[in-house]
Amino acid sequence: MKTSFLSIVFVCFFITSMFSQTNLNEYKYVIVSKKYDFLKRADQYQLNSLSKFLFNKYGFEALMEGEPYPADLIKNRCLALKADVLKGSGMFKTKLTIQLTDCNDRLVYTSGMGESREKEFKKAYTAAIRQAFKSFEAMNYTFEPKESEEVVSNSTSISGNNEVTDEIKKLKQEIEVLKNDKKAEITEVKKPVVTITEKPTQKVEVVKAEKVVKEKLIEGTSNVLYAQEIDGGFQLVDSSPKVIYKIFKTGLSNVYLVEDQSAIIYKEGDNWVIESYGSKQELNVKF
Numbered sequence: 001m002k003t004s005f006l007s008i009v010f011v012c013f014f015i016t017s018m019f020s021q022t023n024l025n026e027y028k029y030v031i032v033s034k035k036y037d038f039l040k041r042a043d044q045y046q047l048n049s050l051s052k053f054l055f056n057k058y059g060f061e062a063l064m065e066g067e068p069y070p071a072d073l074i075k076n077r078c079l080a081l082k083a084d085v086l087k088g089s090g091m092f093k094t095k096l097t098i099q100l101t102d103c104n105d106r107l108v109y110t111s112g113m114g115e116s117r118e119k120e121f122k123k124a125y126t127a128a129i130r131q132a133f134k135s136f137e138a139m140n141y142t143f144e145p146k147e148s149e150e151v152v153s154n155s156t157s158i159s160g161n162n163e164v165t166d167e168i169k170k171l172k173q174e175i176e177v178l179k180n181d182k183k184a185e186i187t188e189v190k191k192p193v194v195t196i197t198e199k200p201t202q203k204v205e206v207v208k209a210e211k212v213v214k215e216k217l218i219e220g221t222s223n224v225l226y227a228q229e230i231d232g233g234f235q236l237v238d239s240s241p242k243v244i245y246k247i248f249k250t251g252l253s254n255v256y257l258v259e260d261q262s263a264i265i266y267k268e269g270d271n272w273v274i275e276s277y278g279s280k281q282e283l284n285v286k287f
Contacts, residue, residue, distance in 0.1 A: 023108055025144045029073055029080035030055045030100065034065045038087040045122040050129060051083060051098075058136040061143070078103040085129060093117055094124035098132050111135035168266070171250065175262040175277055227287040236285060245274075 055062035088095030114132030247256035
């Protein structure tokens, strides 16, 4: 009968231990209190520093309350548990237990009782807390992110990238449509011009000369263009200063439409690029 009772107690303890471990594995950080309530000063007897050291020893990523927190913890405070140490009553023994609570102040885990018969406070507290931390030794704690958090994070990143890609595709399609419309307008204008007996060769040469100048400006990536803010966007000027492009904001960050051209200017990595249908060149732009 006694053996059966002990077996049941052991099984209950084992299940509780496994359940606690599974819960703890969902948390990445442990924030240690700067001052425990049963002490008069912050980190008295270096008990708080010892707690941080022991959490790190048993695999946790421990932080002292008030020190700078990592970026992911700032975004999601529920990645951390708060650690506190409670003192039990006892005439001849010092008794300490460790409690871990989540971001909603719900108790997640309570360690076993650490005890000491030392009379000197520092020795007694140090021995008792080390014994209490033995509860974490057999856990083999390893942080395991929740599957739902990983899926949400990845899907958000993917959907964000898809939105940017789709928007750039739409802009390129609009550029192609604008270019086709421009070609149609040019064809319509040229039809009556062909019958005029003036010197067409001179006009063609002027147009070609302008085109060569424009291409040199685009190809000359060493030529610095300076961005000056205007309504709805910027004008890009050279060192003359002469306005080379006027660009206007779109719904996307670092993507601009070029005035009077079927082109866009956008940032690709660390470089600025001007792209039109079938053409893509780098620009040296200083904002």
